[in-house]
Amino acid sequence: MANNTFMDGETIAAIATAAGKGGIGIVRLSGPKAMSIAKQLIQADLSPRHALFSSFLTSDLEKIDEGIALYFPKPNSFTGEDVVELQGHGGAVVLNLLLAETIKLGARIARPGEFSERAFLNDKIDLIQAEAIADIIESRSETAAKSAMRSLSGEFSKKIHTLTEDITKLRVYVEAAIDFPEEEVDFVSDGYVLNALNNLNNSIEKIWQKAKQGSLIRDGVSVVIIGKPNAGKSSLLNLLAGDDLAIVNPRAGTTRDILREDIQIDGLPLRIVDTAGLRDSEDEVEQEGIRRAKKEIEKADIVLFMRDAVLENLTTEDKKQTFDKIHQELASFKITPPDNSAFIVVNNKIDINKASPFINSNPYFTEVALSAKTGEGFNLFTDSLKNLCGFNEGESNFVARSRHIEALDHARDYILQGKVQLVDNQASELLAEDLRQAQSYLGSITGAVSSDDLLGEIFSSFCIGK
Numbered sequence: 001m002a003n004n005t006f007m008d009g010e011t012i013a014a015i016a017t018a019a020g021k022g023g024i025g026i027v028r029l030s031g032p033k034a035m036s037i038a039k040q041l042i043q044a045d046l047s048p049r050h051a052l053f054s055s056f057l058t059s060d061l062e063k064i065d066e067g068i069a070l071y072f073p074k075p076n077s078f079t080g081e082d083v084v085e086l087q088g089h090g091g092a093v094v095l096n097l098l099l100a101e102t103i104k105l106g107a108r109i110a111r112p113g114e115f116s117e118r119a120f121l122n123d124k125i126d127l128i129q130a131e132a133i134a135d136i137i138e139s140r141s142e143t144a145a146k147s148a149m150r151s152l153s154g155e156f157s158k159k160i161h162t163l164t165e166d167i168t169k170l171r172v173y174v175e176a177a178i179d180f181p182e183e184e185v186d187f188v189s190d191g192y193v194l195n196a197l198n199n200l201n202n203s204i205e206k207i208w209q210k211a212k213q214g215s216l217i218r219d220g221v222s223v224v225i226i227g228k229p230n231a232g233k234s235s236l237l238n239l240l241a242g243d244d245l246a247i248v249n250p251r252a253g254t255t256r257d258i259l260r261e262d263i264q265i266d267g268l269p270l271r272i273v274d275t276a277g278l279r280d281s282e283d284e285v286e287q288e289g290i291r292r293a294k295k296e297i298e299k300a301d302i303v304l305f306m307r308d309a310v311l312e313n314l315t316t317e318d319k320k321q322t323f324d325k326i327h328q329e330l331a332s333f334k335i336t337p338p339d340n341s342a343f344i345v346v347n348n349k350i351d352i353n354k355a356s357p358f359i360n361s362n363p364y365f366t367e368v369a370l371s372a373k374t375g376e377g378f379n380l381f382t383d384s385l386k387n388l389c390g391f392n393e394g395e396s397n398f399v400a401r402s403r404h405i406e407a408l409d410h411a412r413d414y415i416l417q418g419k420v421q422l423v424d425n426q427a428s429e430l431l432a433e434d435l436r437q438a439q440s441y442l443g444s445i446t447g448a449v450s451s452d453d454l455l456g457e458i459f460s461s462f463c464i465g466k
């Protein structure tokens with residue numbers, strides 16, 4: 001974005017603190033009239049970045065509240081515009097009275113995310129950082145908050161900038177050779193371009209891996225537990241949640257509705273869904289439960305198919321036959337399981353047949369054996385979940401969104417396509433165009449290239465006052 005291209009002249013105001021009661025509540029103003037509005041309210045001048053204790057008054061000099069006023073003159077403020085914060089008491093009525101007074105004095109109510117949008121448009125932060133602000137506020141785990149903070153500090157942006165610079169350098173080289181054919185640079189034989197394309201591809205891959213981790217941490221993974229009645233599905237939910245959430249009972253058909261619980265395993269957020277056991281039943285409530293289970297499977301990232309290890313011959317079974325049997329069973333309920341990479345067969349109740357816990361992968365599915373009752377094999381099971389998600393705990397990630405991953409995918413595709421143009425077709429013009437496209441996708445991540453629609457979509461999901 002060009003510097004300060006955005007100045008619609010309007011001053012915006014919003015209650016920046018959360019709805020509800022609190023010790024302190026803040027009304028925030030940004031824009032050219034912020035200072036003059038504040039001056040009317042406190043009947044005094046404000047010095048930059050100095051806290052002033054004052055009354056907040058109406059135009060009839062009636063006292064609405066009292067508190068601290070802070071003034072951050074442009075351009076050294078969050079939005080890059082004049083910003084004033086009025087910190088009063090944290091009650092909804094008093095804050096709304098104060099907000100209404102700022103509107104009377106010429107401000108307008110801010111749209112959700114408009115302060116951050118202005119910060120972005122005035123080049124105070126890039127789009128990754130703006131999104132990270134929303135992610136910090138909405139983070140549901142310590143790991144998510146820390147990852148979002150790393151993105152806000154610019155770790156993710158820096159990597160994209162380096163990548164963009166590398167592409168720029170390569171574009172200059174390629175386009176110069178196109179423009180000055182008399183120099184006769186032979187791209188293929190000099191190896192420089194091919195080497196650079198390979199390096200770019202490797203760098204994108206590394207960033208992609210980190211971004212993928214970041215998006216898992218941000219968005220979580222939905223895991224649905226299905227299986228016959230009595231397999232121990234609700235027992236597994238309870239074990240994962242560390243609490244007696246679901247009713248567990250030897251009677252088959254105990255769970256009839258969907259039960260959900262958000263949990264975390266070593267920083268990986270999981271949304272666990274327990275479902276009604278799959279069986280043919282005349283009972284309408286049970287049938288509805290099975291219909292709901294089906295819907296959840298369609299939305300799930302990972303499906304756990306639970307079965308009773310006591311009833312299965314775990315060591316000698318033919319995995320292909322098992323796979324076919326499970327598929328047939330699910331098909332009889334019109335359920336299509338997800339592909340192998342998101343399907344785990346959980347053999348439960350190994351405490352009864354005294355089997356050892358295990359985890360293995362065969363060409364058809366990932367399989368674990370555990371006891372939801374004693375907890376035996378639980379760690380192996382959680383490891384298999386983390387593996388399946390590609391989650392490496394302890395790695396310092398930055399928060400990322402699916403739109404970032406998609407843009408990285410596109411950028412990589414163009415780099416690989418460029419390689420084909422170079423090596424197979426010796427088509428330097430087409431290579432130059434591919435590099436341009438790759439750069440444009442990277443630009444969409446930081447917001448260097450952005451559309452109004454995209455910005456609208458991103459900032460409208462923010463909370464008011466941010």
Ligand SMILES: Nc1nc2c(ncn2[C@@H]2O[C@H](COP(=O)(O)OP(=O)(O)OP(=O)(O)O)[C@@H](O)[C@H]2O)c(=O)[nH]1
Pocket residue numbers: 228229230231232233234235236247248249250251252253254255256275276277278348349350351352370371372373374
């Ligand atoms: N010994 C043993 N019993 C278990 C284990 N897991 C579950 N059970 C028992 O099996 C019975 C059924 O467990 P649930 O967790 O209710 O099974 P479910 O799959 O949710 O059953 P529905 O809700 O009816 O579909 C209960 O009596 C549990 O105590 C296990 O690992 N070992």
Ligand SMILES: [Mg+2]
Pocket residue numbers: 233234235246247254255274275277
């Ligand atoms: Mg149950």
